[in-house]
Amino acid sequence: MSGADTAGSTDAMVIVGASLAGAKTAQALREDGWDGPIELIGTELDLPYERPPLSKGYLLGKEGRDKVFVHESGAWYVENRVGLRLGRTAVSLDRDRHVVTLDDGTEVPYGKLLLATGSSPKRLPIPGGDAPNLSYFRTLEDSERTRAQLLPGSRLVVIGAGWIGLEVAAAAREQDVEVTVLEAADQPLVRALGPEVGALFAELHRSHGVDLRLNAGVDSFALQERDGVEVAARVRLTDGTEIEADHILVAVGITPNTGLAEAAGLEVDNGVVVDRTLRTADPDVFAAGDVARAWHPFYEEGIRVEHWANALNQPKVAAASMMGVTDLAYTRLPYFFSDQYDLGMEFVGHLPSAGYDRVVFRGDRASGAYIAFWLSADNRILAGMNVNVWDVVDEIRALILGRAEIDVARLEDPGVPLAEVAA
Template sequence: MSGAEDRDVMVIVGASLAGAKAAQALREDGWDGPIELIGSELDLPYERPPLSKGYLLGKEERDKVFVHESGAWYVENRVGLRLGRTAVAVDRERHVVRLDDGTEVEYGKLLLATGSSPKRLPVPGGDAPNLSLFRTLQDSERTRSQLLPGSRLVIIGAGWIGLEVAAAARERDVEVTILETAEQPLLRALGPEVGALFAALHRAHGVDLRLGVGVDSFTLQEVDGVEVASRVRCADGTEIEADHILVAAGIAPNTGLAEAAGLEVDDGVVVDQTLRTSDPDVFAAGDVARAWHPFYEEAIRVEHWANALNQPKVAAASMMGVTDLEYTRLPYFFSDQYDLGMEFVGHLPAGGYDQVVFRGDPESGAYMAFWLTADRRVLAGMNVNVWDVVDEVRALILGRAEIDVARLKDPGVPLAEVAAS
């Protein structure tokens, strides 16, 4: 491509859920010009939640994970798919994205949907080739093949991925040990009160959950001329033998491309409420975006499916010149573990919360939890095996009303009637 016409091209870097949804939104909202979607993986854009849930357990077919089930959608909608290609540089002055094969793609507007990558452990043996990470479709398929009854799996990290994979492994009668440096699972996401409930859930299903335990190193063993990790040495000196080791120690946003291009980066690519970066022709969405949220009056980065699903609609509109559409949705995520299904809506700020209020008995397996400020306003809510309440929880958060805690605790009182009189 060359010439003035190239400046009309919408280029999306990241053939992910966010990238595919942005291309879809551009077409649905009337963009008739060229769209180029660039992704480093060879698979069509897909959704990640099934990878650690239904697909990992073999309950969902492979073709169900894709945003669009076949490549025909991209052909019919004239979306240029460049799969297996990695963007290595952005020249903002020339409006060019350079790919790893030397190709240059000119853009008029550019969306960065580069997502995030799993963190490796910076310890001796941490780069062993058999240490599994969990992010891609191939990662899920490899892990699924390893979940053999009676095998020993060590998972490092008790975040959402670690716990969901542990639940899937226990359903396959795999022996599971989880190592977590924090005092409870999901401590940063949910706090100690609710984290303790997830600890009890996994221990009740036979998981050897070890909290407050870090990894000192991996013991290497030569197999077919390659040194592989065969044991985990913990910081307390204990060693754990494993058939397979999964490192689920969190993710980091893929900001390298943006940073090298001189865009503002701070725990993600910094964007405003319209998802525009510090460059008026460059936008960001999904895991990589740290977006200003009008309701919270702060910039937040959310590493969950709902953001990748919903932000692209706003990004696409902004790329087309719409200036008054803002991303204002409250963060939302869900998880399935054993017979537990949960949904969470809201945001816990860095300053924390004052108290957690339970509605219903957590031991019953069906309950709700609410995180409140000191002046008894709802920051976030979680429903566990209680359904069709997310809109009501969202209304409580957005209403910013002072809550009558006794009424909030009582399942017999409608959520719409828990505000203090």
């Protein structure tokens, strides 16, 4: 599907990456009055979709395929005159000529360009790593393949106890799959939440029958022929232990897709570096979503956020900036959520590069309903996570933005309203 040909055009808004961020930027451009050409380029053949259902409701069969798409059908793109170039990859960017070249040789000229190229799963470069029963998890196709593998009684080994690894592990246990999770760190989610809260997720998964092994290094995969195909039958750890597997999921993190930007001479540092308006040093090139490392005025540092809310909300600012607005900054605090078994959680805030001083808990962790707060050395809240406690995100956000010194005893007391915990 494609919209109007932009050949020769110098005012086209071109978006590389038919992702949530890319599709929402196209939508924001139209809603905010842009009437010129828009081209949306995506490597996958599917319409732009949202990723959270892939490891949650869709993986469990609780949501239909039609629920994952940003817009329900291709008709939206036709009606809004958004040219869709699906199944095409941008291979080079000529900033002097204002042209993006695709893998089929097509040149797409642009007036303004948004990079929404997202991220790719990190690979494990170890022996046996290309076996057909070993998979990664990023795309709609990945989710569908994994769902087909979650057969009761089968053995799944998940390498990596991050968000994707743990959500897939939870989904697999709900299907009576035998699950082993291997994590190189001391606790799950230690980079995202620190060891104090990571330990609670370790308890959660072990209580649901997951064989969680920490400080576990993977050495290689032992191959074996099954039904005429050579598969990874065992995961061999660095201590010599071997774990039997029918399927193996590698979920050891993602890497931002910065190759196009870097080859074009744009600044790259754990993402495409952009300012508070999501503009690169090139005034005609912008970035949003997973790939963007944006200057955040509240934290006074560049941060890259790999979560759905970022890809959902940055496009409004990106579209405005592409249309010439210069004073609209992206200032939202990072937010994400997860569902695992009977645990639902929301996290708001950011743990800065300088780290945090301690974690304070409000509520009864044993009951599974509590709020965790990450505090700085001067007792100011950096981030908060509510677990099975609802309708408190706005209050937590206000505490973070207020930068007030907190009375820790009052913060720990559920009987004291959050609005009254300042020292």
